[in-house]
Amino acid sequence: MGRSPCCEKAHTNKGAWTKEEDDRLIAYIRTHGEGCWRSLPKAAGLLRCGKSCRLRWINYLRPDLKRGNFTKEEDELIIKLHSLLGNKWSLIAGRLPGRTDNEIKNYWNTHIRRKLLNRGIDPATHRPIHAPLSDFTITFAEREKKGVGILRREEEMSSSSSEESSSWQQYKHLDLNLELSISPPFQEAVQPIEEERRLCSNCMSLGLQKSQECKCNSFLGLLTGSLRL
DNA sequence: AAGGAACACAACCGCGGATTC
DNA sequence: TGAATCCGCGGTTGTGTTCCT
Numbered sequence: 672m673g674r675s676p677c678c679e680k681a682h683t684n685k686g687a688w689t690k691e692e693d694d695r696l697i698a699y700i701r702t703h704g705e706g707c708w709r710s711l712p713k714a715a716g717l718l719r720c721g722k723s724c725r726l727r728w729i730n731y732l733r734p735d736l737k738r739g740n741f742t743k744e745e746d747e748l749i750i751k752l753h754s755l756l757g758n759k760w761s762l763i764a765g766r767l768p769g770r771t772d773n774e775i776k777n778y779w780n781t782h783i784r785r786k787l788l789n790r791g792i793d794p795a796t797h798r799p800i801h802a803p804l805s806d807f808t809i810t811f812a813e814r815e816k817k818g819v820g821i822l823r824r825e826e827e828m829s830s831s832s833s834e835e836s837s838s839w840q841q842y843k844h845l846d847l848n849l850e851l852s853i854s855p856p857f858q859e860a861v862q863p864i865e866e867e868r869r870l871c872s873n874c875m876s877l878g879l880q881k882s883q884e885c886k887c888n889s890f891l892g893l894l895t896g897s898l899r900l
Numbered sequence: 901a902a903g904g905a906a907c908a909c910a911a912c913c914g915c916g917g918a919t920t921c
Numbered sequence: 922t923g924a925a926t927c928c929g930c931g932g933t934t935g936t937g938t939t940c941c942t
Contacts, residue, residue: 687910687936709927725928726911761930772930777909 684718688727692717696724697732730773737769741778749775749783754797 684692699715705728708721717724741749745767752763760772760779767775779794787794 685912707927708929720912722913722928723911729929730910758931773910776931781908 683712683720683723685723688731692719693727693732696728700728700732726773730771733771735769736771741770741782745770746783746786749779750787750797753779753783753794 695715695717699711703714708725711717711721711724712719715724719727748767749763752766756762758776760776764770764772764775784794787797788800791800792798793800
C-alpha cells in the first residue's frame with residue numbers, strides 16, 4: 672500500500688512565495704502558533720502544502736532568524752561540528768542561534784566545502800585529500816581512554832606536501848582542542864519542562880521530543896564522553 | 901554591451917522515524 | 922500489532938544574481 676501524498680497536489684501553489692502568502696502565514700502563526708502543518712494551509716487560506724509552509728516559516732519567516740553573513744567564529748564552529756556530526760544539519764543548526772539547517776547546509780556546500788578543499792582537506796572526511804585511509808582510525812574508545820581527538824593518526828604523513836601537512840596540522844589541532852560535552856541546544860526562552868519529559872540532557876540536545884525514548888546508549892558511542900560544543 | 905559560466909540560496913522531493921488509531 | 926498518517930531531515934533542483942570574457 673503506497674503512501675498518500677502530503678497534500679492535494681492539484682490545488683497547491685509551488686515555487687517562490689509571494690508577499691501576500693508570507694503575510695498570511697505569519698499572521699496565522701502569530702495567532703495560532705506553530706504546529707499541525709498539514710491543516711495549516713487550509714486554515715490560513717493558503718494554497719500551499721503543509722511541508723512548504725513549514726519550510727517557509729522555519730527557513731525564512733521565523734522572527735528569531737539571524738540574517739546576513741556568517742562570522743568567522745560561526746565558520747569555525749560549523750567545521751568543528753561537521754567533523755563530529757557529519758551532515759546532521761539540524762543538529763549543527765541547533766548550536767548556531769538564529770541559523771537554520773537549510774542555511775547552514777547551503778553555506779557549507781557553497782563556501783566551506785571550497786575553503787576546506789583549498790586547504791587540502793576532504794570536506795567529507797575532514798582528512799587531507801591524499802592521505803590513505805589506513806592512516807586514520809576513528810577511535811571513540813581511544814579518545815575516552817586518552818582524552819584526545821576523534822581522529823588518531825597512526826603514521827607520519829610522509830606522502831603529503833609540507834604546505835598540505837601544515838594545513839592539516841593546524842586543522843587537526845582544531846579537532847583536538849574541542850573539550851566536548853553535550854548540553855541543551857540554544858533556546859531564546861526557556862520553556863517549562865513537562866513532568867513526562869524523561870530525556871537526559873544528551874538526548875534533549877539531539878532534538879528528541881518528550882515522547883521519544885532516551886537513546887543515549889546508542890548514539891554512535893559519542894555520548895559516553897563529555898561532549899561540550 | 902552581450903552572453904555564458906559560476907555562484908548563492910530558496911524551495912521541492914523522497915525517505916525514515918515517530919505517533920496514532 | 923500493523924497500517925495509516927504526520928513531521929522533520931538531508932539531498933537535490935531551480936532560478937535569480939554576479940562575474941568574467
